[in-house]
Amino acid sequence: MLSALCGEFIKQGVTMGKLLELQGISKSFPGVKALDNISLSLEPGEIHALLGENGAGKSTLMKILCGIYSNDEGKIFVKEKEVKFDGYKDAIEAGIGIIFQEFSLIPYLNAYENIFLNREPKNGLGLIDFNKMKEETLKILEKLNIKINIDCPVNELSVAEQQFVEIVKALSLNAEILVLDEPTATLTPREADRLFNIMRDLKANGVGMFFISHHLEEIYQICDTISVLRDGQYIGTMPVKDSNVDQLVEMMVGRKVENTYPKKPEKVPHDEVVLEVKDLKRTKDFHPNSFKLYKGEILGFAGLVGSGRTELARALIGADPCYSKTVILDGKEEKLKSPDESLAKGIGILPEDRKAEGLILSFSVKNNISMNNYSKWLKNKFFISDAMETATVKDIVKKVRVKTPSENTTVGNLSGGNQQKVVIGRWLNNDCKVLIFDEPTRGIDVGAKAEIYELMRQLTQRGISIIMISSELPEVIGVCDRVEVFREGAIVADLEGEDINSNTIMLYMTGNK
Amino acid sequence: MTNNAAPKSALADTFARFSRQPVFYPLIGFLLVFIIMTVVSDSFLTYNNLSNIGRQVSINAIIAVGMTFAILTGGIDLGVGSVMALSGTIMAGLMVSGIPMPVAIILGLLLGTFLGGLNGFMIAYGKMPAFIVTLAMMTIARGLALIYTGGYPIAGLDNAFSFFGRGNVLGIETPIVITILVYAIAYVVLTRTPFGRHVYATGGNYEASRLSGIKVSKILFLVYAISGFTSALAGLIISSRLMSGQPNAGVAFELDAIAAVVLGGAAMNGGKGTIIGTLMGALLLGVLNNGLNLIGINPYVQNVIKGIIILIAIYVGSEKKKARS
Numbered sequence: 001m002l003s004a005l006c007g008e009f010i011k012q013g014v015t016m017g018k019l020l021e022l023q024g025i026s027k028s029f030p031g032v033k034a035l036d037n038i039s040l041s042l043e044p045g046e047i048h049a050l051l052g053e054n055g056a057g058k059s060t061l062m063k064i065l066c067g068i069y070s071n072d073e074g075k076i077f078v079k080e081k082e083v084k085f086d087g088y089k090d091a092i093e094a095g096i097g098i099i100f101q102e103f104s105l106i107p108y109l110n111a112y113e114n115i116f117l118n119r120e121p122k123n124g125l126g127l128i129d130f131n132k133m134k135e136e137t138l139k140i141l142e143k144l145n146i147k148i149n150i151d152c153p154v155n156e157l158s159v160a161e162q163q164f165v166e167i168v169k170a171l172s173l174n175a176e177i178l179v180l181d182e183p184t185a186t187l188t189p190r191e192a193d194r195l196f197n198i199m200r201d202l203k204a205n206g207v208g209m210f211f212i213s214h215h216l217e218e219i220y221q222i223c224d225t226i227s228v229l230r231d232g233q234y235i236g237t238m239p240v241k242d243s244n245v246d247q248l249v250e251m252m253v254g255r256k257v258e259n260t261y262p263k264k265p266e267k268v269p270h271d272e273v274v275l276e277v278k279d280l281k282r283t284k285d286f287h288p289n290s291f292k293l294y295k296g297e298i299l300g301f302a303g304l305v306g307s308g309r310t311e312l313a314r315a316l317i318g319a320d321p322c323y324s325k326t327v328i329l330d331g332k333e334e335k336l337k338s339p340d341e342s343l344a345k346g347i348g349i350l351p352e353d354r355k356a357e358g359l360i361l362s363f364s365v366k367n368n369i370s371m372n373n374y375s376k377w378l379k380n381k382f383f384i385s386d387a388m389e390t391a392t393v394k395d396i397v398k399k400v401r402v403k404t405p406s407e408n409t410t411v412g413n414l415s416g417g418n419q420q421k422v423v424i425g426r427w428l429n430n431d432c433k434v435l436i437f438d439e440p441t442r443g444i445d446v447g448a449k450a451e452i453y454e455l456m457r458q459l460t461q462r463g464i465s466i467i468m469i470s471s472e473l474p475e476v477i478g479v480c481d482r483v484e485v486f487r488e489g490a491i492v493a494d495l496e497g498e499d500i501n502s503n504t505i506m507l508y509m510t511g512n513k
Numbered sequence: 514m515t516n517n518a519a520p521k522s523a524l525a526d527t528f529a530r531f532s533r534q535p536v537f538y539p540l541i542g543f544l545l546v547f548i549i550m551t552v553v554s555d556s557f558l559t560y561n562n563l564s565n566i567g568r569q570v571s572i573n574a575i576i577a578v579g580m581t582f583a584i585l586t587g588g589i590d591l592g593v594g595s596v597m598a599l600s601g602t603i604m605a606g607l608m609v610s611g612i613p614m615p616v617a618i619i620l621g622l623l624l625g626t627f628l629g630g631l632n633g634f635m636i637a638y639g640k641m642p643a644f645i646v647t648l649a650m651m652t653i654a655r656g657l658a659l660i661y662t663g664g665y666p667i668a669g670l671d672n673a674f675s676f677f678g679r680g681n682v683l684g685i686e687t688p689i690v691i692t693i694l695v696y697a698i699a700y701v702v703l704t705r706t707p708f709g710r711h712v713y714a715t716g717g718n719y720e721a722s723r724l725s726g727i728k729v730s731k732i733l734f735l736v737y738a739i740s741g742f743t744s745a746l747a748g749l750i751i752s753s754r755l756m757s758g759q760p761n762a763g764v765a766f767e768l769d770a771i772a773a774v775v776l777g778g779a780a781m782n783g784g785k786g787t788i789i790g791t792l793m794g795a796l797l798l799g800v801l802n803n804g805l806n807l808i809g810i811n812p813y814v815q816n817v818i819k820g821i822i823i824l825i826a827i828y829v830g831s832e833k834k835k836a837r838s
Contacts, residue, residue, distance in 0.1 A: 319724055343726025351724050358724075360717035362784060371714045372725040374707035383705045426725060 018080065019044045019208040020065075020096075020177050025074035027060060034060045038074070038234045040227055042177065042208040047199060049219040049240070050212045051252055052229040053473055058212050061229070062179045065210075066098045067091035078177070097170025098179040105162055107155035112137040114154055115169045140168050144201050160191030164198065171207075178202065178209045184218055185306045196222045214304045216245055216510050228252055245512055246503075253473060253502035261450075261478030262457040270294050274465045275347075275434050278326040282308075282315050286323065287490040293434065293467060296460045300476040300500075301469040303486030303509050309469045310352050311489075313436045317342040317349055330433070343372060346433040350423050350440055352469070354416070358423045361412035365404050366393045368411045369425045376429075396425040400455060417448025424455060435459065438469045453479050473502050485509050535785070539777045539793035542826055546797055550804035557807055564686055568754075570799030571688035572597075574792060575747045576766055577773040578699045579629070579740030581791045584774050585703075586716040586733055587783025588643035590740040592632060592650035593747075594766030598759065599658040600625040601748030605667040605758025614674055622745045628654060629741015630734060637733035647737075651767070658760040667758035678754025688750050695743065699788045712736060716783025772819075773798055776826050 020042040027035040035057045042048050050058045063069045065076065067085030076083050078094045085091045091098075105114045112133040113120075121136075123129040137150055146168070148161045157165070163183055170178055180199075184192045199209060199222055211223055219226060219240065226243055228235040228251040235251050272295040279288040289312060293299050301309040315322035318338040327334050329345055336342050339349070351357035359368055370377075370389055377388040393407050400421045404414055411422055420440060427435055437456065441449045456466055456479065470476050476483055483500050485493040485508040493508040507513035531537060550557045576593045583590040604621035608614055628650060635646045680687045703709035714722040715732045723729045747766075752758050776794030779786025801822065805815045 338728075339724050340726045340728045348726070349724055351721070356718075357720045360714060360721055360784065363714070363717050367710070367714070371710065371722065372727055374710055378707075383701070384707065384710070430726075 017043065018077070019046075021077040021080075022061075022065065023075045023077070025061065025064060025071045025076075027064060027069060027072050033232055035064070035071075035232045036234075038229070038232075040234075040237070042210065044176070044206040044208055045203045046225060047203060047209045047211055047223045049223040049226045050210055050229065051219070051226055051248060053252055056229040056252070057232040058229055059181060060232075062098065062181055062210060062212070065091070065177075065179060066096055092173050092175070095174055095176040096179070097167075097173060097175030097177070098181065099163060099166045099170065099183055100181060105154045105165060108153050110153055111148065111150035111157075111165045111168070114165055115172050136172065137168065140171055143205075144168070144171075144198050146198060158191065160187050160194055163187070163195065167198065167202075171202075176207055178207055179212075180209060181212045182214070182305075183211075184213055184215065185304075192218065214510055216248060216512060230254070245507075249503055249506050253506060261475075262454050264479075264481060273328075274330060276328040277316060278328070280312060280315060280325040280327075281323045282311060282320075282489075283323050288324075289489075289491050291484050291491060291494070293465050294482075295465055296463055297481040298456060298460055298466045298468055298479055300480030300483040301467060301486060302473070302476045302483050302505050303471075305471055307486040307509065308489035309486050310438055312486075313349060313438060313467065313469060317347055317436070319349070343430065346431060347436070348427040348430060348432045348434070349436040350420070350427070350438060352438040352442075354419055354423065354442075359411050359419055361410075363411060364408045365397065365402060365411050365414070365422055366390065366407040368422050369393050369396055369407075369429055372426060373430050392429065393425075396428055400425045400428065401451060415445075415448070417444040417452065420444060420448070420452060421455070424452070428459075432464060434465050434467070436467045436469070439471065440468065441470075441472070441475060449475075473505060476505065477501060487511055535778050535787050536789045536793060538826075538829060539790040539797070542776065543793045543797040543800065546800050546804070546822075550800055550807070554804060554807040557804055562803065562807070564689070566796075566799050566803045567689040567692075568686055569803065570795055571692040572747045572751055573766065573769045573773060573798065574692050574795035575695055575743050575750070577770040577777075577791050577795050578695055578788065579743035580767075580770040580774050581699070581777070581779065581786060581788055582703075582712060582736040582739050583643065584716075584771070584779050584781060585712050585783055585786050586736050587719065587781075588636060588716075588733070588736070589647060589771070589781075590629070590632065590737060590744075591644065591647040591767045592628070592654055593740060593744040593770055594763035595651045595654035595658065596625050596628050596741055596744040597748040597751065597763040597766065598761065599628070599654040599661070599748070600745035601752035601762060602658050602662050602667055602758030602760050604749060605670055605752050606661060608671065608674065609667055609669055614671060618749060621749060622742060625745020625748065626738050626742040629744065630738035632741065633734035633737030636737060637730040643737075655760075662758060662760040664760060666755075666760070668756065670752075670756050674753050675756055676753065678750050678752070678756075688754070691746070691750065695746065696788060696792055703788050708732070708735065713784055716785075718784070769798060772823055776823065 018041045022038060022040045025035055025038045026033070038057070038061060040048070050061070052058050060069065064071045067088045067090050070085070076085070078096070083090070083094050085094070106117065109117070115137055116133045121129040121132045134150065141148070141150070146164050148157060148164060154162055154165055167178070183195060187195065202209065211219070213219060223240050225237060226240055226248065227237040228248065230252060273292050274295045275293040278290045280290070281288045291299075301313070303309050311320065314320040315325065316327065316336065318336045318341060327336050329347070334345050336345065336347070342348070355361060360371070366389070370393055374384050374389075377385045377392065379385040390407065397404065397407055402414070402418050402421045402425065404418060411419060414422070440452055440456075444452070456468070460466060468476070468480060477500055480500065483495045483505065484491045485495065485505055487509050495504060556562055576597065580590055580593060600621045603624055604617050607617035607620060632646050632650050635641050636643045677687055677691070682690045703712065711722070711727050711732050714727055715729050719729060747763075751762050755762070773794035774786065774791050775781065776797055777786060777790030777792070779790065798819070801819060802815070805818065810818070
């Protein structure tokens with residue numbers, strides 16, 4: 001009885017004066033516990049950093065806060081009143097605004113048209129009152145000391161300015177709690193400074209903010225409090241002034257690397273350079289990148305989302321325009337102007353977005369595997385032999401262990417892991433020297449992940465060299481023989497052996513080393 | 514629910530398998546209209562009328578082959594009717610000016626292929642939308658045909674030229690023979706050659722095909738060249754049939770061709786469709802036109818009926834698609 005009373009008292013005490021309080025939030029997705037009993041709070045005028053690796057649960061938590069996902073367990077209090085969100089709209093009404101990584105602005109409308117989208121003020125005639133929209137917008141801009149052109153379509157504004165429009169939009173909805181999910185990822189340092197100034201103004205106005213960023217120095221610049229999540233677990237909260245970088249990195253990555261990775265060869269093979277890329281520049285003013293790929297190795301491209309790894313791979317194979325590059329494949333210089341030229345020279349890619357760029361979802365497993373090498377089954381010079389094609393495809397399906405009722409099954413009906421194996425099968429059907437795996441295990445369950453790592457290792461034993469782009473550190477550490485670390489479009493480190501560990505990679509990719 | 518159904522007969526099993534084939538619905542639609550017409554009109558099921566239908570259908574059916582290629586890649590060719598008219602009038606004009614018939618025909622076919630290739634070049638390498646490029650070609654080719662002829666038909670052709678539109682091969686009318694040939698070739702190309710499979714892949718997912726190393730630009734270029742060729746071939750038949758080059762021939766033919774392809778079960782966004790389906794679609798439209806005329810239905814009303822049938826057919830097809838996914 002007494003303890004129950006005490007509990008009640010303590011609870012009230014804790015919620016007193018808080019702008020927001022999350023209590024015991026849990027969320028599961030099929031097969032994964034994304035969040036496990038997370039409790040956080042936010043005070044007026046507080047900037048609260050959320051730290052964690054990709055997949056730690058930061059974005060999931062923020063989506064629950066904004067009513068985009070519903071929580072399985074736990075309670076949300078806004079200004080000490082419990083709220084239940086049934087969609088984003090409810091969260092907006094409760095005074096919560098989110099600035100997404102991808103902007104939700106309509107590119108051809110101007111700032112105030114975007115800000116008042118779907119709730120445009122009307123004049124006496126029932127027509128849109130543009131003057132009023134403009135006035136209201138200017139009022140908020142003035143308060144925040146933001147100067148942008150509000151009359152031109154937002155796609156003519158810089159990325160930072162578009163972000164400001166998003167912020168103004170949230171504030172015009174009377175948001176007192178703002179979530180900024182990696183807002184600086186697409187900003188230049190100067191633009192980021194402008195954003196920070198605005199955040200300081202908001203802070204002075206009593207707005208509480210959650211700030212997600214991988215750049216620790218930004219957090220030291222702007223935040224008051226840091227909370228760390230790891231694998232959906234709450235690790236800890238501390239004032240920024242009491243923390244240090246080493247401690248934070250350890251809190252973020254301090255997990256055991258699971259034993260789902262195949263054994264690495266004793267010694268990293270370094271005898272034969274298959275591919276050498278020199279001074280690849282995507283645009284004229286871009287940092288030139290160079291690297292080497294040895295025969296039979298798995299080379300990791302580590303880095304934060306948006307650090308230019310996929311872009312480099314695409315520019316390398318000619319999928320996107322490239323300002324300049326020198327590519328030496330097996331000792332011969334090659335132009336690689338298009339993916340088909342790269343294919344002809346033996347370079348293939350498993351694209352980042354499996355469904356949009358890797359597969360033809362409405363086609364069969366067979367068609368997806370055989371699509372880029374029909375010439376090997378030609379009879380009488382012109383005609384594909386169905387029998388030969390089917391036999392090869394069946395063989396490949398068995399080899400890469402695609403679990404499918406038959407090779408004629410529509411590939412869209414398979415699980416993510418099996419879909420990825422189909423894309424791998426397509427490249428096995430070609431005579432490739434170099435394969436680029438771009439986020440090969442994204443959205444794939446643990447069992448299938450292990451199978452894909454195993455397949456990658458088998459491919460290297462056949463002399464194929466692999467570049468693996470991955471945002472999951474444990475995967476990079478568990479699978480790769482060598483690692484290039486990317487930061488802001490540039491390769492900043494080339495790591496091997498003992499140096500391939502969480503702390504070192506993390507320090508390089510966040511720019512603390 | 515317990516499974517107490519009697520074991521399926523082999524026939525039912527075959528039927529069930531056939532019903533999943535993409536040509537199933539177009540074929541059923543065609544047969545349905547065919548049977549209805551046989552019942553309601555005495556003069557429908559006669560040799561004369563059927564070969565009449567065959568001749569009438571052939572022009573649209575041949576154009577629809579090129580259209581099938583274009584739609585399979587997720588594109589469209591609105592220029593087919595105009596390119597047909599231009600190629601047909603050029604053939605006639607060249608012959609009248611004394612150029613030997615085979616040379617004139619070949620030049621006409623080459624012109625159509627060239628114009629189609631030009632479409633393809635702008636779509637594949639200029640990255641312009643197919644709808645706009647071919648819409649422009651539609652008015653350009655029509656304009657050129659009118660300029661070339663001064664707006665009048667070019668008549669006075671050698672009698673031997675009538676073979677392609679009015680003659681016959683072993684008792685079968687030449688347009689029907691040409692149509693069968695074109696469909697046979699298109700069928701083999703689409704189902705049995707790397708090029709044909711790449712046409713499907715490009716339409717199924719352009720970006721995935723491109724990244725996998727398929728030469729998507731070349732595929733698009735060739736597809737529109739093929740569409741230009743089949744349009745010119747239709748121009749040969751129509752000029753021969755009318756024994757004159759008609760600059761105003763083929764207005765709105767692109768719509769009939771699109772209707773045939775779509776009735777044949779193709780998806781407008783590409784990757785799905787068959788050449789046999791297109792043939793069924795063209796036949797369905799032809800039988801419908803012919804039958805409605807025989808019954809004596811007002812031509813204005815015919816338009817409405819045709820439109821409604823297209824809508825119903827597409828609706829039934831899309832229901833099927835939803836159920837499967």
